[in-house]
Amino acid sequence: MTRLIFPALIFLSFLFLPVLADLLGESVLRTMGARIMIYAICAASLNLILGYGGMVSFGHAAFFGIGNYVVGILYHHYASGEPLWGLIPGSNQMLITLPAAMLVAGIAALIIGALSLRTSGVQFIMITLAFAQMLFFLFVSLKTYGGEDGIIVRRTNALFGLNMRDKTTVYYVILGVATLYFLALWRIVNSSFGAMLSGIRQNERRMAAMGISTYRYKLYGFVLAGMSAGLAGALMANMLRFASPDTMHWTKSGEFMIMVILGGVGSFLGPILGSAAFVTLETYLAGWTEHWPLVLGLILLIVVLGTRGGIKGLIDRLLGGRS
């Protein structure tokens, strides 16, 4: 029962964050909260393959960016009234765009994963990076969709007739999606599939010797993670009402890794904490000093060198020490 307290606490703080933001007159808290949740989804999906499955992907932003663009492109065709390739009509319905983003990101993950998972170690890191870079260059040169300027999504996607121009409504939609996502992820990591992934990380040879096709399970994990990153990217496009290639730049992939490590690799709640820490640092450091990259770099360095298991590990140790 006690292990439920922490997730509940996190959920409640996100639930009441907009209220707090209004009370303090710091509405930036609400925007930050929404960004934290979206990045948390993406970081958690990276954590699934990285923390549980041991696959260090340096190209996770590719799927985040694809989800981002699916919303942008569908909106573009919805606004212009011309179907994509003369076949697929555009859409501004969130119930269509979010699943579409997951589907396209999932297909991309299937192709990239099927090829990349033939390698491992450093080579896996580099080949996933290579695929993400290829996609980045592709989108930067797509004139129809604004090239490096990106696509403006004039209105947030519609959902059940809610007033999506209201930022608090959008916030709670994101909270809803994030909650569903983390519940689903909880079931996945605690299923036999999750156990299988962990087993592969700990000893791939043993799993193979047991007659398990490790390649196939790793690929399942990779596709799942890609779909989740696509979902996060689609939410981001809805929140920012903007899609752009910087969402798939290699430094973005680096940021997702930072969030996972900051929070605690392989811990379920770690990515949420890591994402919160990263967004908070980025927001307040940039406001505090123009030399914020220096401070951010030093903090990250200290966290990596000085802590084991990131923030989640620190909290566990603190709580463990008390009881």
Add this chain to the structure above:
Amino acid sequence: MKRKTPWSLTGLATGALMALGGPALAEEPVKIGMITTLSGAVGYIGEDIRDAFQLAMDQNGGKLGGVPVELLVEDDGFKPGNGRQIAEKFMYDEDVKILTGIIFSNIAGATVPDVVDNGAIYISPNAAPSNMAGKECHENYFAVAWQNDALHEATGIAAKKMGYKNAFALAPNYQAGKDAIAGFKKGFGGEIVGELYTQLGQTDYSAEMAQIRAANPEVVFQFHPGGMGIAFLRQYQQAGLLGQIPMVLSEPATDAVILKAVGESAVGINGTAHWNWDFDNEASKTFVAAWKEKYGDRPITYYASQSYDTALLIASALKETGGVDDIDALRAALRKADFDSVRGPFEFGPNQHPVQNWYLVDIEMGEAGVPVTVTKELLVEGFGDSYSALCQM
């Protein structure tokens, strides 16, 4: 929108004093929010935008148009998402009504629509993408520098006026690069004997040099911003092409910082400008002198002039309105553009983008061993952009 409760001690103190009825203290400074890029290789542009704006404020004792102003500056880190978040912070938490500072079109694209939809004014000191000059134009959105396409159209006009019949055009393979070549072609109208797109962030241009030599055009036009442009020019000289085949450049490739880094490889090239340090008008002379006094021999870029003009424009409007409480009055005052621009003649077109003159410049070796742009002749007068017809306010 409701006023933010003053939480800080100084806020409370000011409130108390206001209650006591100190009239001079009652005047709270007008906040101006500046979102700009200070990180990475392009950070020098943001630095110039920030410092030139501050310079205009300092010249008037921290006031613009007689109204005390407070400049809030934040680095967008070259990320569109960050720009959007900073804008929200400025508007909702700091109650800022005038925003400015964005350098790049992609960050403007993510940020500006939100700002103007929220009833705040955005005044661009640099980027002005075509959609926001045309269909998506907005009464709260002003561009002080130029419309993006005008930069390259002016260069095309320059090449035509210099009598070149054919040209070779190069730019990186991204949207701004494609727009640059399209803009150049439109102004030039002559034959394009070669058109090459390079890779974004490419460092080695030797393959391109060989192709230029093989094509042997009358003139080369290339648009490579920042470090790419520095590398391109140096390699052009090293390949022995400088002096063999003339080159024309758009303004972003010839800013004072880039010329300093390029050195002798830039001498003999032609460029275009809407402002140059040697302009013979009072406003410009005052600006250049003030800059030199404060920053010494730090190169003075046209970015700085644009930001300085932005500050002067805001000053002219504040002088009339006395504050930002009445946005309609502020907007109307801004639209008049009743200020002495450092570029001389300046007015807004129907889409609130500049209508101004463009000049041909030569790049010559300056006294300090650093190349400088020297104004040669007027290229085109009262030049606006072709998108204003699409704009309906």
Add this chain to the structure above:
Amino acid sequence: MTLLIIEQLLNGLQYGVMLFLLAAGLTLIFGIMGVINLAHGSLYMVGAFAGTWVATETGSFWIGVPAALAAAMLTGFAVEAVVVRRLYARDHLDQVLATFSLILIFNQLIVLIFGRAPIYTALPPAFSESVELIPGLFYPPYRLLIIAVGLLVALGLWGLINFTRIGMLVRAGSTNREMVRALGVDIRLLYTFVFGLGAMLAGLAGFMTGPILAVQVGMGEQILLATFVVVVIGGVGSIKGAFVAGIGLGVIDTCLRAFLPGLLRNLMPASEADALGLGISSMGIYLLMAVVLLIRPKGLFAVEG
């Protein structure tokens, strides 16, 4: 046409040796210490800035060379002692993040010291004019100098690794790290040496490219990814691999950009040919890496371990 091909081959060779200088250090650090060092590009930047500054102050390009080497090497020693040493036992993930933080730190330190504007590097006077190599082929001699220096360094490394005691340890280290440790060799000293050597080569590369590129903040990241591609294609830990892959990639990349659109135009309409040519050449090196890894998952000259 022959002249054009020769010229492009020379260009490719020059780009290739530059990549080799960077990749040689990186692949050794990878292979021997098992550390992914994203900050290798920062050492390249440090070399470029320090060397250029000294060259400008003294007015001599040649005095800039030892300055660049020393600055990069000392920075390398410091990075190794303070950060990298703690990463040997960690997994790749921690290494990626720690060295990613170093990129942020180094870039901002350069901004603090040299400002945000790019700085100017003069060419050595003797190398500023184009020379006629064979009738009709004019070529910048500075690029020939880079090629010569690169090939000399390659030769030197080959000698060092094959004929010296320390080279033997390096070879042993990249094949079997545990064994070298077990033999009672002062592994810490070996690591410091390798890291310093790699940093020095990166600094040399940075300074040498100064006059043809832009010396500016973030210049390391531009070349970092290409360098990693070279290391991975060549096979982690293999100097020979770095050499072959570096030169190969340099030549292929240059020739793709130079000739592919023209070739494609013979096969299809011009506009389609340009679009395709562009697409392939800008993704070229990544595509190549993906293909190589799919055929040989450990790279071309993988060191078995």
